Amino acid sequence: MTNGFMLKLPKYLFFAALPAAVVCSGPLAGSKARQGVLSMPTHQDTLRYPRTFGLGRVVSQEEIRKLDIDVRPDGLGLPPGSGQAAEGKLLYARKCAVCHGEGGVGGPSGSLVTSTTATAPSPQRRTEKTIGTYWPYATTVFDYIRRAMPFNEPGSLSNQEVYQLTAYLLHANGVIGEQTVMDAESLPRVVMPARERFVSDDRQGGPEIK
Amino acid sequence: MNPQEEKKDGVIAQKITRRALLGGAATAAVVIVQTASGKAVQAAIPEAKYLEDPTKRPGVPPGELGTRSSFEKPLKKISDTSSRTPLQDLYGIITPSDLHYERHHNGVPAIDPGTYELLIHGMVDKPMAFSLSDLKRFPSVSRICFLECSGNYRSQANGQIAPQEICGLTSQSEWIGVKLSTLFREVGVSPKATWFLAEGSDAAVMTRSVPVSKGWEDAVIAYAQNGEAIRPEQGYPARLFLPGWEGNASVKWLRRIELSDAPFMTREETSKYTEPVRDKYRQFSFVMDARSIITYPAYPAQVQKGWIEIRGIAWSGRGKVLQVEVSTDAGKTWQQAHLQPPILDKAHTYFRYLWEWKGEETEIMSRVTDETGYLQPTYRQLTEARGASGGYHFNPITAWWIGRDGKVLFRST
Numbered sequence: 207m208t209n210g211f212m213l214k215l216p217k218y219l220f221f222a223a224l225p226a227a228v229v230c231s232g233p234l235a236g237s238k239a240r241q242g243v244l245s246m247p248t249h250q251d252t253l254r255y256p257r258t259f260g261l262g263r264v265v266s267q268e269e270i271r272k273l274d275i276d277v278r279p280d281g282l283g284l285p286p287g288s289g290q291a292a293e294g295k296l297l298y299a300r301k302c303a304v305c306h307g308e309g310g311v312g313g314p315s316g317s318l319v320t321s322t323t324a325t326a327p328s329p330q331r332r333t334e335k336t337i338g339t340y341w342p343y344a345t346t347v348f349d350y351i352r353r354a355m356p357f358n359e360p361g362s363l364s365n366q367e368v369y370q371l372t373a374y375l376l377h378a379n380g381v382i383g384e385q386t387v388m389d390a391e392s393l394p395r396v397v398m399p400a401r402e403r404f405v406s407d408d409r410q411g412g413p414e415i416k
Numbered sequence: 417m418n419p420q421e422e423k424k425d426g427v428i429a430q431k432i433t434r435r436a437l438l439g440g441a442a443t444a445a446v447v448i449v450q451t452a453s454g455k456a457v458q459a460a461i462p463e464a465k466y467l468e469d470p471t472k473r474p475g476v477p478p479g480e481l482g483t484r485s486s487f488e489k490p491l492k493k494i495s496d497t498s499s500r501t502p503l504q505d506l507y508g509i510i511t512p513s514d515l516h517y518e519r520h521h522n523g524v525p526a527i528d529p530g531t532y533e534l535l536i537h538g539m540v541d542k543p544m545a546f547s548l549s550d551l552k553r554f555p556s557v558s559r560i561c562f563l564e565c566s567g568n569y570r571s572q573a574n575g576q577i578a579p580q581e582i583c584g585l586t587s588q589s590e591w592i593g594v595k596l597s598t599l600f601r602e603v604g605v606s607p608k609a610t611w612f613l614a615e616g617s618d619a620a621v622m623t624r625s626v627p628v629s630k631g632w633e634d635a636v637i638a639y640a641q642n643g644e645a646i647r648p649e650q651g652y653p654a655r656l657f658l659p660g661w662e663g664n665a666s667v668k669w670l671r672r673i674e675l676s677d678a679p680f681m682t683r684e685e686t687s688k689y690t691e692p693v694r695d696k697y698r699q700f701s702f703v704m705d706a707r708s709i710i711t712y713p714a715y716p717a718q719v720q721k722g723w724i725e726i727r728g729i730a731w732s733g734r735g736k737v738l739q740v741e742v743s744t745d746a747g748k749t750w751q752q753a754h755l756q757p758p759i760l761d762k763a764h765t766y767f768r769y770l771w772e773w774k775g776e777e778t779e780i781m782s783r784v785t786d787e788t789g790y791l792q793p794t795y796r797q798l799t800e801a802r803g804a805s806g807g808y809h810f811n812p813i814t815a816w817w818i819g820r821d822g823k824v825l826f827r828s829t
Contacts, residue, residue: 255555255601265537265545276615276682277680278676361621406698411789412790415798416693
């Protein structure tokens, strides 16, 4: 914990400084204890916490890289590689169509591609949430395929294959052109049709129903 | 049993012989065995056991692991992706761990606690990994809280739907672990970090973005539940637990936390756990709004005329339950229900209301007010407020219709 952290959170500084005299009366009230208290940045029950418990181990960047697979909307985390829709189409037919339907429509695990059958209002079934209608960020498509798909073989695709599938699904939803190359540069720049429909929760409690 | 024993019973033997009495009990046991339980019961306690007078023969010796009475068969109700707590079969506020609801996104992983590590990295001074034994050596914290899936409302037009199916994706446990803030101090979280990613080591490699403020406030890395290690279905060996927040964000089988200055916009928080509100989709709807449900009487129970103790649970992700009101006249008038202590923060609270049912057709229902002044809405109020029906974070008042014959059926409000 840095000193900078404490300075930017005066609330915690207040907790740390004020109760020191109360908590540390008697033999503990020496300058050593007080010094320890002042280094405590968080809540009252952490006042007696040492600066560190000495547990855990520091990890190397190399270790982190093995696990750090997430991708943010700004592209942070996207690996090298690239792909186009035509390559992804072949891969999709082999690995994905059995669950998500031919061409991304239908299938037991739901449609990925917007179509009249997927989005037509029907009393029998809900409007399906396709990548074209319900995914606000293209980077999420890459991230999710890479970590969780195919369902029966998660984590088995190469980065190249994930770029190819991402390109195919974006193209099939009419979001990018057939020839558009998806890579770490282009993917974060794709603007998804549903982007503007997403808003953050603003419920605050209280009597209002929303 | 022999004739001499029968004589010992004297007067009772003349009117109702012990043989007849035991015969009746034995018949009941056999019926239960045949209709509800099958082989498991036969194997656990031989049918002959129920033929005996339990005071006349030594019972089963102490065991290494307790068992339920073979007469009691509470079960979770399974769907493809979840299984639901049998709320109508439970008493009080603690959900037995083996009846805690399950919702996972590609099965329950098998994780060796000996090699388990939690990695915390990103915007920190010192990226660190903590083993399970490290986590257990830190100062610990315990709290009793509900955990509820945000997709927790089902209805049924014919009314034949039990509390388990309506909202059985809520359960309550004592959760024990280390405060995330304790670990944040240890790694030195940057003051510029505003979100963290929580990632599981299941086959979905589940991820959610969580505001750092929740980590400082009350998030827990839980390794125990109701006195024992967390069960595999609940995230063994360790999970994130976010009191009062939608269950999906409390990532199970937690392997990694990454501090960041922006949300990651994972699939779960964009195209999955978001709900339509008018022409928008609302996301990061973390807090579970206040809710209550009468769990007795409820379908499939059938009631008889006379005094009925109406019972149920109420809870709020925003704090404590302030009051629960019960209506026995289809919502025309409301009376205060008795709240059974303890009334805990962000926890199922048990309520009861004594009612004399005279056999008329009616509807009973409950509504909760939490300490922020939020009053549980009707189904109609919710759909009007959101311009949408169903979806996540649906917490309407649930009514039970009671017919003259004592049948109890679900009714939408």
